[in-house]
């Protein structure tokens with residue numbers, strides 16, 4: 248949609264009216280002059296119709312307007328400013344959502360990896376850590392896209408902001424309505440398959456974008472059966488410590504073992520540009536969380552929490568080091584766990600293409 252300058256249109260309309268009035272005054276020798284603004288209040292239809300048309304375009308563009316629509320009869324200046332703001336923010340959202348990543352920025356991420364070489368050894372199984380999984384250029388670009396995303400695109404949840412791409416998860420996966428991924432998100436999903444992180448038929452189709460300010464985190468949770476049980480999380484911006492905790496059975500919670508639940512089984516230092524992948528035991532039998540703190544100690548306050556990636560999380564990193572949080576952006580890549588017959592139909596239709 249081309250940029251519309253409503254302020255300029257309004258000024259043009261006013262100038263025409265003024266010109267017409269002067270012409271009439273000369274002809275009829277008017278005794279009373281009408282106030283400019285009064286006249287515009289009486290005849291807003293022309294401009295209002297254009298605002299309506301523009302809003303129609305915004306609505307059909309699938310980007311939600313970022314400001315409240317002006318009421319009928321409101322001052323034309325307010326309408327012009329509000330309309331211009333709607334257009335600007337919807338264009339900004341479209342710009343961010345339709346962005347594409349430069350192919351050369353993606354080359355590091357799509358380099359083939361042997362996941363087994365990145366397996367972390369420790370008290371829980373099937374966790375992988377890939378330091379420097381993406382280039383700095385890619386990190387900068389993705390952080391820039393997310394930072395310029397208008398506020399209206401974000402949902403706030405317990406302090407942090409997030410966006411969900413690929414469709415809103417439902418209680419029952421059968422009623423899930425998938426949505427097309429923005430091009431730059433799709434590119435990232437494809438690089439994960441090209442790198443061998445996900446199988447050819449496992450390319451992620453659902454992505455959660457989380458933004459954490461220092462002091463923000465995510466509560467202990469499992470990702471559940473809605474997704475297939477391999478998840479990859481890309482970390483950008485600042486560091487954080489990812490904590491795995493054992494999932495307690497109801498009987499254990501009732502038996503007063505909540506304290507034990509508080510103690511992580513293992514932690515992984517998530518450095519900027521790294522990728523953590525987990526599945527199996529780590530996915531099904533453990534919860535994961537990030538504490539809502541401004542700084543945290545590697546290995547915990549007592550230095551006894553296992554740090555599964557101490558050897559690869561940064562040169563010289565050791566127990567007791569303090570990590571200061573900075574603005575962090577993460578992308579969680581998963582594949583929706585569609586029923587088997589739906590997967591077969593998708594497979595067959597892709598084979599016949």
Ligand SMILES: O=C(O)CCC(=O)C(=O)O
Nearest residue numbers: 455457465480535577579
């Ligand atoms: O930001 C992160 O690293 C964690 C995200 C996460 O746990 C999730 O999306 O389920």
